[in-house]
Amino acid sequence: MDNALAANHTHEAGETHEHVFVPQHRHHFETEQQQREAGTFGMWLFLLTEIMFFGGMFFAYLLYRNWYNPAFVAASNQLSIPLGAFNTAVLIGSGFFMALAVWAAEVRKKSLLVLFLAITTLLGFTFLGVKYVEYHEKWEKHHIPGEHFDVSEFVNPKAFGLKETPLAPDMAAKTQVFFSLYFAMTGMHALHMIIGIVLLFWLMYRSQRGDFSSGYVAPIENFGLYWHFVDIVWIFLFPLLYLINRHP
Amino acid sequence: MSEHHDPSNVTNPEHAEHHIVGPKTYIIIFATLLTFTGLTVAAAFVNLGIFNPIVALLIASIKAVIVMLFFMHVYYQSKLVKMTVVAGFFTFLILITMTLTDYISRAWGMW
Numbered sequence: 001m002d003n004a005l006a007a008n009h010t011h012e013a014g015e016t017h018e019h020v021f022v023p024q025h026r027h028h029f030e031t032e033q034q035q036r037e038a039g040t041f042g043m044w045l046f047l048l049t050e051i052m053f054f055g056g057m058f059f060a061y062l063l064y065r066n067w068y069n070p071a072f073v074a075a076s077n078q079l080s081i082p083l084g085a086f087n088t089a090v091l092i093g094s095g096f097f098m099a100l101a102v103w104a105a106e107v108r109k110k111s112l113l114v115l116f117l118a119i120t121t122l123l124g125f126t127f128l129g130v131k132y133v134e135y136h137e138k139w140e141k142h143h144i145p146g147e148h149f150d151v152s153e154f155v156n157p158k159a160f161g162l163k164e165t166p167l168a169p170d171m172a173a174k175t176q177v178f179f180s181l182y183f184a185m186t187g188m189h190a191l192h193m194i195i196g197i198v199l200l201f202w203l204m205y206r207s208q209r210g211d212f213s214s215g216y217v218a219p220i221e222n223f224g225l226y227w228h229f230v231d232i233v234w235i236f237l238f239p240l241l242y243l244i245n246r247h248p
Numbered sequence: 249m250s251e252h253h254d255p256s257n258v259t260n261p262e263h264a265e266h267h268i269v270g271p272k273t274y275i276i277i278f279a280t281l282l283t284f285t286g287l288t289v290a291a292a293f294v295n296l297g298i299f300n301p302i303v304a305l306l307i308a309s310i311k312a313v314i315v316m317l318f319f320m321h322v323y324y325q326s327k328l329v330k331m332t333v334v335a336g337f338f339t340f341l342i343l344i345t346m347t348l349t350d351y352i353s354r355a356w357g358m359w
Contacts, residue, residue, distance in 0.1 A: 037326060037328070037329070040325065040329055041328060041329055041332060044329060044332045044333060044336070045332065047336075048332070048333075048335075048336035048339075051336055051337070051340055052339075052340065052343075055340050055343070055344070059343075059344060059347065062344075062348075063351065081289065081292075085285065085289050088285050089282060089285060092278065092281045092282060092285065093278070095315065095319055096274055096275075096277075096278040096319075098319075099269070099274045099277075099318075099319045100271055100274055102269075103268065103269060103270060103271060103274070106268045107268065221321075224319075224320070225320055228315055228316075228319045228320045229320075231315060231319075232311075232312045232315055232316070235308050235311045235312055235315070236305075236308050236312070238285075238288075238308075239288055239292070239304035239305065239307070239308050240304070240305075240308075243288065243289065243292035243304055244292070244300060244301050244304055246292040246293060
């Protein structure tokens with residue numbers, strides 16, 4: 001009750017009825033519960049637009065994978081499964097700590113809340129660090145689509161110690177379609193993570209100030225929804241980009 | 249945990265108590281998600297023919313549903329929020345199905 005002001009009003013009938021005022025409760029909402037539900041509803045509507053946004057790229061992937069399957073198989077096998085699986089675990093872990101942060105806010109444990117948000121941030125940075133290593137390798141191998149793209153590993157895999165089936169030069173050029181989608185999808189995902197990390201710093205600052213440890217949980221909870229959504233996108237990206245063509 | 253269910257803790261007194269999901273549930277969910285991640289990597293190295301992508305997407309979908317139900321608290325939310333989530337995915341499925349139907353039938357019988 002530390003941030004609530006309770007007042008007793010005596011009604012005409014003589015009965016006592018308790019009114020509770022919480023600072024975060026806006027007057028245009030009937031109850032705090034209604035306000036919170038409206039917030040959750042709005043957040044989900046935003047996430048649905050995000051589903052459509054990423055969905056477009058997933059659909060492009062589906063069609064091009066169908067068209068240029070051999071190129072997609074060869075290009076997908078260039079990605080490192082250990083790094084991808086490690087990053088999946090890192091993101092799931094970061095989602096786990098974000099969920100714990102929501103719990104810490106609900107039970108009003110300020111230091112735990114800040115700690116869990118900090119771990120979430122740290123794991124976010126770990127993910128981006130691994131992504132940097134992966135992007136850098138593509139840069140060094142000239143696997144960035146464009147003028148300097150190098151098809152030699154796909155045309156003549158034996159010379160590079162790869163067991164792939166050699167591709168005809170026109171099909172090998174289509175590996176650029178895979179890498180374009182790879183950079184577009186993981187790039188947009190990484191951008192969402194960077195935005196998330198910026199928001200996490202803001203939330204950590206406000207949590208430290210004590211904003212979210214006296215019953216006001218909505219910003220933490222709604223940010224949690226966003227962070228988990230970004231997790232879900234990666235949960236689909238990992239098998240589609242790294243795993244689908246892997247079997248020997 | 250009922251001590252946290254006082255009126256200022258986001259729940260209005262005249263409404264049903266707000267559900268707080270505890271660390272125990274989250275640990276179970278965390279372990280489940282890691283298990284499924286291991287499973288999907290293992291399944292990728294088994295040659296299942298056309299079922300490889302299907303199995304991979306199936307496992308990813310199960311993981312996504314688990315994340316939404318528990319990490320994102322949809323399981324504990326009102327019917328309005330549940331309907332919103334389902335409607336969003338349903339709309340997305342319609343978009344994919346309609347586009348694919350068009351894509352597949354453009355050159356019908358010409359392959």
